[in-house]
Amino acid sequence: xxxxxxxxxxxxxxxxxxxxxxxxxxxxxxxxxENCRIVVNTTRKTIEIYCNAEPAPLPEDVRERLHDAxxxxxxxxxxxxx
Amino acid sequence: xxxxxxxxxxxxxxxxxxxxxxxxxxxxxxxxxxxxxNRYERKIFRLTKHITQNDADAEDAMQDAFLKAxxxxxxxxxxxxxxxxxVRIAVNESLMRLRKRRPNHFSLDEPVKGEEEDIxxxxxxxxxxxxxxxxxxxxxxxxxxxxxQLEPIYRAVFVLRDVEDISTEDxxxxxxxxxxxxxxxxxxxxxxxREMLHPYFQGSTxx
Numbered sequence: 110x111x112x113x114x115x116x117x118x119x120x121x122x123x124x125x126x127x128x129x130x131x132x133x134x135x136x137x138x139x140x141x142x143e144n145c146r147i148v149v150n151t152t153r154k155t156i157e158i159y160c161n162a163e164p165a166p167l168p169e170d171v172r173e174r175l176h177d178a179x180x181x182x183x184x185x186x187x188x189x190x191x
Numbered sequence: 192x193x194x195x196x197x198x199x200x201x202x203x204x205x206x207x208x209x210x211x212x213x214x215x216x217x218x219x220x221x222x223x224x225x226x227x228x229n230r231y232e233r234k235i236f237r238l239t240k241h242i243t244q245n246d247a248d249a250e251d252a253m254q255d256a257f258l259k260a261x262x263x264x265x266x267x268x269x270x271x272x273x274x275x276x277x278v279r280i281a282v283n284e285s286l287m288r289l290r291k292r293r294p295n296h297f298s299l300d301e302p303v304k305g306e307e308e309d310i311x312x313x314x315x316x317x318x319x320x321x322x323x324x325x326x327x328x329x330x331x332x333x334x335x336x337x338x339x340q341l342e343p344i345y346r347a348v349f350v351l352r353d354v355e356d357i358s359t360e361d362x363x364x365x366x367x368x369x370x371x372x373x374x375x376x377x378x379x380x381x382x383x384x385r386e387m388l389h390p391y392f393q394g395s396t397x398x
Contacts (some may be wrong), residue, residue, distance in 0.1 A: 120378040138390040155385040164233035
């Protein structure tokens with residue numbers, strides 16, 4: 110496998126969805142290619158950073174409007190099947 | 192919000208008991224639905240903001256998503272997680288507004304350009320914990336600023352797959368694109384984000 114081949118399989122490799130045979134080929138390439146190791150590590154880190162980021166609290170006015178709208182609906186309607 | 196005055200939720204309702212909350216809400220318990228909203232409002236607002244990239248649209252999409260979820264709770268059969276069902280509704284609401292605002296500029300079916308762009312540049316490592324170089328708030332603002340620069344077709348796929356942990360199949364269905372389009376856009380999105388984050392994380396000194 111070359112660098113271009115690794116990029117083509119990168120998403121499935123990072124998601125753990127790669128078949129055993131091709132994973133071995135990819136890891137053999139990784140062992141000898143520093144550039145590709147950096148790409149794999151920093152792309153993995155990119156995903157982790159976004160995945161672990163906590164969502165910011167709602168701005169107070171946005172939260173108030175949401176909850177006012179819900180209160181109106183919840184007081185007057187019950188969930189129903191359509 | 193308090194549908195039932197300021198009365199707190201019963202302490203018997205535990206955090207991971209989503210199914211019980213949904214069942215109570217379906218039976219008409221407003222406090223149970225209120226708890227579901229409290230639990231997910233931040234995540235749903237982040238999702239609608241990521242997709243619409245517009246504060247007013249994001250707020251409307253979030254509000255309508257929760258209202259629709261309540262109105263149609265009877266249709267939720269529990270085959271999937273309630274949160275995934277809620278995400279599906281919020282994605283619909285967001286895409287509707289995005290298309291309305293940018294009718295000539297937005298299409299999820301846009302073809303992906305040539306693959307030569309996928310060859311990464313900036314090949315220097317970031318070290319083990321690059322995110323620790325920034326305060327939490329500053330980090331949040333960097334992440335928002337960077338993801339805003341992604342085109343909608345990549346951003347929506349990345350947010351659903353990697354931020355919300357929605358499956359490839361469900362992402363394809365929610366966005367109305369093929370599974371192979373989800374995979375190729377996810378690869379492109381990840382590589383673009385990696386490249387855009389690089390200036391913040393490269394080297395070993397704080398910015």
